[in-house]
Structures are given as structure tokens and as C-alpha cells.
Amino acid sequence: MTVNHDSAGSIPAARAILIREAFNMKIPKKVKVGGITYKVKRVDLIHGGTTICGQCDCNRSAIELLNSSKKQQMELTFLHELLHTIFYHCDIEQDEHVVEALAQALYMIIKDNPGIFKD
Numbered sequence: 168m169t170v171n172h173d174s175a176g177s178i179p180a181a182r183a184i185l186i187r188e189a190f191n192m193k194i195p196k197k198v199k200v201g202g203i204t205y206k207v208k209r210v211d212l213i214h215g216g217t218t219i220c221g222q223c224d225c226n227r228s229a230i231e232l233l234n235s236s237k238k239q240q241m242e243l244t245f246l247h248e249l250l251h252t253i254f255y256h257c258d259i260e261q262d263e264h265v266v267e268a269l270a271q272a273l274y275m276i277i278k279d280n281p282g283i284f285k286d
């Protein structure tokens with residue numbers, strides 16, 4: 168499923184693509200953390216009647232993101248779940264508040280410094 172919530176407006180197509188590449192996180196289908204490949208799936212996530220944005224199952228090496236999330240929410244959730252895998256890999260105690268604070272901070276830095284690692 169391709170979700171595109173961009174509002175490129177009247178920006179010429181080529182420039183719009185450049186802007187998209189600079190600002191958009193590409194959520195991969197797989198992500199490798201500490202030598203382990205995690206599958207990233209977009210699914211309907213309902214637990215006990217409650218819809219959740221994402222979850223990480225380190226034992227199954229799987230990250231699941233809510234299919235119907237808006238782009239920004241999905242990117243933030245991806246970082247959040249990715250941080251859970253990093254904490255798992257580094258044997259750091261999982262702490263929702265720390266994970267969420269780091270996810271928000273990382274997301275802000277990635278968005279405020281587009282193309283930070285580009286040559």
C-alpha cells in the first residue's frame with residue numbers, strides 16, 4: 168500500500184521529487200539492527216478492541232505499523248519501534264517514556280536537518 172500525504176501543490180514535478188527525497192523518511196520493508204533483520208509490516212493493529220499505532224516483537228524480529236496511520240505518525244511510530252529493537256540489542260531496559268522521548272527527538276532532528284547524511 169502506498170500512502171502519500173504530501174501536499175506538493177504547484178511545485179514542478181522534478182523539484183517535488185527532490186523535496187520528497189530530502190524530507191521523507193522511507194520506511195523500509197526490512198531493517199537490520201545488530202545483525203538481525205527485522206521485517207517491517209503495515210497491518211491492522213487491534214489489541215483487545217483498541218487500535219494501536221505500532222508494535223515490536225523482538226523475538227519474532229518483526230515491527231508492525233498501523234496500516235491506516237498518516238505518514239508522519241507512521242514515521243514516528245517506526246522510529247519508536249526501531250528504538251525498542253535498539254534497546255533490545257543493547258540490553259537496555261525497555262522504558263516507554265525514554266523510547267518515546269528519543270523517538271520524538273530523533274524525528275525532530277531528521278526532519279530539521281534534511282539530507283543530513285547526503286554527500
Ligand SMILES: [Zn+2]
Pocket residue numbers: 247251263266
Ligand atoms: Zn513502545
